[in-house]
Amino acid sequence: MLNWQLTLAVSGGAAVGLGLFLLVREALPATPALGPALRRLHQPATPVAGPSSRSDSEWLGGVARWLKPPTRDLALLDRTPEQYALSIVLSVLIGLLAPATGGVLLAMAGITPPVVVPVVAAIGLAVLAALIAHRDVLAKANRARREFRRAVCTYLDLVALQLSAAHGPVQALEQAAAICDGWVFDRVREALRLAQLQMHSPWDEIRDLADEIGVPELGDVGAIMQSSGSDGAQVHETLRQRADSLRDQIRTDELAQAEMVTSRLDVPGALLVFVLIGFILYPFVARL
Structure with missing residues (x-):
């Protein structure tokens, strides 16, 4: 006859281990998603997928449409809405399983809390975990967007140098x-590369x-280089001026963020000062 307490302990430990594994897996940097890039370059006429993968993608797609994910942030991070929905669902499951595991551990210790306590805790932790996962995506996108803006400054200077070396606008961009x-x-x-394959203008x-x-x-x-490609205007000075103004803007934003921090x-x-004042005044107050 199996010991039910041992069974609950093993099940709770397995749930906690699975939750920790998923948290570590989400925290580690992921490999570049080459699949979406290749699909954009070579879009098949009739995509072939198995029944299970098609049903999983449709289910995650429905969840993603219901959640209304931040599409621009996901595109910047090179993630799909399905991946965003999967991360939210996993976070919710972890939040739901954590109170159940705690209840099992308390039951093993001989403490039986009311049923409403783990239920409310599970709902609260599930909502909190979903919000944390959503905020994590937004924070990563903000950091990536700031890095992208700094790289655009370098790209503006490099394009201006290529134009000064008598290269054409398309060749300068490439x-x-x-x-x-x-x-x-x-x-x-x-x-x-996509513009070259599809015979589009690069800007x-x-x-x-x-x-x-x-x-x-x-x-x-793209707007500046379009004037160079269509009208033949000399835009290398315009590119340098835009790079300088963008650097000033980035510097101003970083100073404002530093002042906020x-x-x-x-x-x-201020709280530390009040604590020190309390330690100083306590002996005098205790003597009264």
């Missing part, structure tokens, strides 16, 4: 993107990428 490494320039090179593809990921500074590069540090500093 060579400037080929000089540097990093995920930002990988996205730019992918957009330029239109760059502006489409800027609209897709929510980085209007990259769209400025510094202002937050005033609160614990």
